[in-house]
Amino acid sequence: MEKFDKLTGIAAPLPLVNIDTDMIIPKQFLKTIKRTGLGVHLFDEMRYDDDGNEIPDFVLNKPQYRDAEILVTGENFGCGSSREHAPWALNDFGIRCVIAPSYADIFYNNCFKNGILPIALPQEQVETLMRDAEKGANARMDIDLEAQTITTSDGEVITFEIDPFRKHCLLNGLDDIALTLEKAPAIDAFEGRAAAARPWV
């Protein structure tokens, strides 16, 4: 997995609540058997019209946000289905960090498996960052995962919370499966106990 430690990038403002995974990546793009190539379809229905032309008003179509690496958005981001295609599409587009007041559980989880940092902050702080993001390409934000800080283009520093285990994995790009396989003796022992207690399973 790709590491995430520091990021300096353009932040795109998307001030909508309840952005669901169908909006992030509509189901017609879930038929792939690969993890890559979904970036062009990110936010497909908001980004393109029925003839496949770009909708100029949509934030990621604006010249100043085409290279955005950070997304600032509304509460309950990523609600809906469990599709990991949502973080795959964000990642493939180049978004490495999302900032919102809250996330849907599964989406939040999926971000960490794909080297994306989802930051949850109180509403007022998200609004501050939203205003900063609205300044366009000059408004580069600094994200420092080790220090757990976001620095706005004006130099204001906002700190954020993150679970230590997830932070550790993201900073070091650790693969969960390898980590768990190290615990094989504990899994063996559990299966031994379970076979006696719940043999029908």
Added chain:
Amino acid sequence: MSAKTLYDKIWDAHLVDEAEDGSSLLYIDRHLVHEVTSPQAFEGLRMAGRALRKPENTIAVPDHNVPTTPDRVDGIKNEESRIQVEALDHNARDFGITYYPVSDIRQGIVHIVGPEQGWTLPGMTVVCGDSHTATHGAFGALAHGIGTSEVEHVLATQTLIQQKSKNMKVEITGTLPPGVTAKDITLTVIGRTGTAGGTGHVIEYCGEAIRALSMEGRMTVCNMAIEGGARAGLIAPDEKTYQYVKGRPHAPKGGQWEMAMEWWKTLYSDDDAHWDKEITIRAEDIAPVVTWGTSPEDVLPITGSVPAPDDFEGGKVEAAKRALDYMGLEAGTPLREVEIDTVFIGSCTNGRIEDLRAAAEVLKGKKIKDGLRAMIVPGSGLVRAQAEEEGLADIFIEAGFEWRLAGCSMCLAMNPDQLAPGERCAATSNRNFEGRQGRGGRTHLMSPAMAAAAAVTGRLTDVREMM
């Protein structure tokens, strides 16, 4: 020992390891797999040279992509869909997983097949790369959706790295009025708490009205726990649960059944257990409801009118504006005047036999409105067979419904069953997101009885007027 909730009990019984940082390794009893969220996971295993830890605890069935018309026996025409289903065929065979292919009468929507075959049992941990895994919570199993990386993790290790959720209790007291169903309960709860109301929690549904529901109804309620933002929904097992499970192909038998029952009977929340969040709704206050917008929380009784953006606060004002625009609705319009073009009865929320019976009861001896497209898609081949045996299929066909083969169908439009832009659908599925049933398609969620009533009149309809 301190008092525990049902969730605490299942969690504790599956804890393999607890790390100092608070993350836990949880053992997974059942892993259900479908074609859309698994190819990358199997590919990952192959690339890393990893095997499945417990293929015998894993089952696979294609559902999302499969056409529901009889000609599907000739193969899937859409190439990408066909490749995905073929990938599942190969992966199931190569890795030795129990598989229900399209040609098998037991094929159907993964969340209907699991319980039907007795794979889902009380007290289990059940996962699937699909958010509606919450459905299995109806058995008192801890069941939730996972992403593809986690699918790979479970295939390789039979465990998941988890943080424990909080406990939330949703109590429905009293008795449901006539015409009000499990779907109305679950939509009303989401309307009340919002789509983020359960975030970070596992919900246990309890109370007299929940106990009174059949297993099918309980599955409908738990199915949409995810729309309420919860990690999972749970209902404590009882006599109805045991009766449903008993004799199913993969349910325990003989001495093991006795042993299982002994444990299952301990699966309830202790009286003085701690709840982080509690809500209570009187069943008498629940009406037949429909959604008007593009979020499952946009719920109103059928007797209501389309709201105005100003009725809301904060970010929801903008969202409501956008939703009304997308839905092509005018604030103030009575919901009962909203005309529809399509009716879809099916999905893992409402594709079980009881749902079809409820629809048939409304449709008996009636015809659907002229020009309407209406389809009934049973949740599994076995549900379909049973409905034919009970004579329900004849009622549907005579009323003018298309009688389809099992699959996800128009719940998500990944297969040929889709809405055209601007088409309006009365649907028994679980999501009304923009484009969910097809680009530009407009979805109103409701119960099977309400959808059947809408099929007859051609507009959103209060089923109580037809009873």
